[in-house]
Amino acid sequence: MKHIKTLLFVFLLTLSTTIKAQEAPFSDLLQNIDSREKTSLNGLWDMIVDPLENGYYNHRLQPKEDGYFMNAQMQSPSDLIEYNFDTSKQLMVPGDWNTQMDKLYYYEGTVWSKKDFTYTAKNDEAAFLYFEAVNYEAIVYLNGERIGRHVGGYTPFQFEVTDKLKEGNNFVVVKVDNKRKRENVPTVNQDWWNYGGITRSVHLITVPKSHINDYSVQLPKGVTNAIKGWVSVANGKDGDAVSIAIPELKKTVNTVLKNGKAEFSIKAKPKLWSPTSPKTYEVVLKTATDEITDQIGFRTIATEGSKILLNGKQIFLKGISIHEEAPFKTGRVVSVEECKILLEWAKELGCNFIRLAHYPHSEAMVREAEKMGFLIWSEIPVYWTIQFDNEDTYANAKNQLTEMISRDKNRAAVVLWSMANETPEGESRLNFIGNLAEQARKLDDTRLITAALDTQAQGDDGNLIEDPLGEVVDVIGINAYCGWYAGATDTCAQLKWASAYNKPMIMSEVGGGALYGHHGEKNERWTEEYQAEVFKTNIEMMRNIDFLSGLSPWILMDFRSSRRPLRRIQDDFNRKGLISEQGMKKQAFFILQEYYEKENN
Ligand code: GCB
Secondary structure (H helix, E strand, O other): OHHHHHHHHHHHHHHHHHOOOOOOOOOOOOOOHHHOEEEEOOEEEEEEEOOOOOOOEOOOOOEOOOOHHHOOOOOOOOOOOOOOHHHOEEEEEOOOOOOOOHHHOOOOOEEEEEEEEEEOOOOOEEEEEEEOOOEOEEEEEEOOEEEEEEEOOOOOEEEEOOOOOOOEEEEEEEEEEOOOOOOOOOOOOOOOOOOOEOOOOEEEEEEEOOEEEEEEEEOOOOOOOEEEEEEEEEOOOOOOEEEEEEHHHOEEEEEEOEOOEEEEEEEOOOOOOEOOEOOOEEEEEEEOOOEEEEEEOOOOEEEEOOEEEEOOEEOOEEEEEEOOEOOOOOOEOOOHHHHHHHHHHHHHHOOOEEEEOOOOOOHHHHHHHHHHOOEEEEEOOOEOOOOOOOHHHHHHHHHHHHHHHHHHOOOOOEEEEEEEEOOOOOHHHHHHHHHHHHHHHHHOOOOEEEEEEOOOEEEOOEEEEOOOHHHHOOEEEEEOOEOOOEOOHHHHOOOOEEEOOOOOEEEEEOOOOEOOOOOOOOOOOEOHHHHHHHHHHHHHHHHOOOOEEEEOOOOOEOEEOOOOOOOOOOOOEEOOOOEOOOOOEOHHHHHHHHHHHHOOO
8 A cells, every 4th residue: 555655656746747847946035134235114104005906907907007106196286196195094114004003904905005215326236125025915116117026925025126216216115915815825714814014124225236146055964074055146257256254163265156156165164053052153255346244053954764863963852833923912023022022932931943834934033043042944835725736826835935945045043944734635735745845955955844744544553644745755744633623632642643654753733722811620621721731631642652853832822813703712813822912821831841841852
């Protein structure tokens, strides 16, 4: 049987070439924007809510030439212009619109936003409008001219505007649409709030015309005595000098550009990054016209049978899942301070690992987590029932994967790229996710590939993991809710697990709901006692899984979800947090904390 499955799998992977690959390995996304010269376009933006897309289509549903993006102004009292950004309401950027205006709490649709800014050109300079994330579809206009479109709510994108900027006053208009659609990634069905808007920062970044736009600096797979990588330079020419220096290691290498890229290798034995010693080095990249500095850590990550090896040594991942939801006020996380609060809680819990669910979190989150010594699972929103047989859906998912890897490929903390969460078994899904995994490995062969699965065959001896995706990934994630969705809490401790794959398994979700401050018997749903019991019994269960190499229970903090209407208990929150949205720790927090304290590695 297993043999037939393997054959079928190979056959499906061969078939997979029917899904067309997108070209260009990376997106030319500027790296490490914090070290770049930039003007912040954050702050108040003028906004117009446009549920009928009246600013985009005319009454015959044809795109308009004089839509709201023109930012038209009345020239005489008799003029008819039925919108005016200057007298409109305003929204804070970065920020979701749902939590900024009561009227927009459930809103899903189009909102136009406009920002004025000034620009003074310098010689030999290139300029980019850079968006850290906009949920979900963004169409961007500069001074009335369309400059591009981006799809996908959680990854950065940029447009070069060097020749489109005017000396002095400029204005940028963004049409943001967060309508859920069947073919989107994620699709219409999701258990988190569809926060719309320009949810992360916006910058006007200026760089020398010939500039370093991308680089990869890491230990090759399994190697600890050489740092290798490449530097990609825009508008350079063959033979241009590129240098890479790591001053603390007293190393500098000089190389030259060929076809826009310079490869390098440095003999070095850096002190390795790990949760207990999150060491990073200053790395300085230079060309004749440009210089950029980054803080980079070096480590290896591998598997051996059912073990995960960090720097060659077995590590047990004591983790927690986190949504990018702001503590104390709900809405999207918008500041480094908010990231730090979430991460401090994870530290207090005793974690060395975080699962950033269910989409790429901000770069600030990843960088702060790296400084604090968390290993990271980073994922794309290939969630539940997306359209696995739709080529456009695949191209979209692949693009989001590429942008995620492009942005975070130099972060030592990131050890797992997750392709998907709880997807239903089937040929097209295997094909789709198999292709994504192949793409991820092509872009980055130094990290591990995973996916969170929820399919387990319940046999006489317990749960058997035999989802064919198990062949594709390096590490198997399992979401299991014994005591909540499946079985009573008193059955969990005895539940046995087996796996068809000799690979590490992470219990990527486990948990139950409780309203903070709600008390009762341990078999009464929604009480802290019930949730604590779920954790106690599931911890017993996990102790018996010898191929378990970590866990990231669901979830650090209660988060908004429109799937959760139960009045007086949920009130639009998923209550599986160990901490309430107001920062109050539930009993289960301390159960997990105690378990992590006792686990000695
Ligand atoms: C899951 C999903 C997660 C949900 C969670 C729940 O399995 O992966 O997105 O929020 O269960 O609370 O039901």
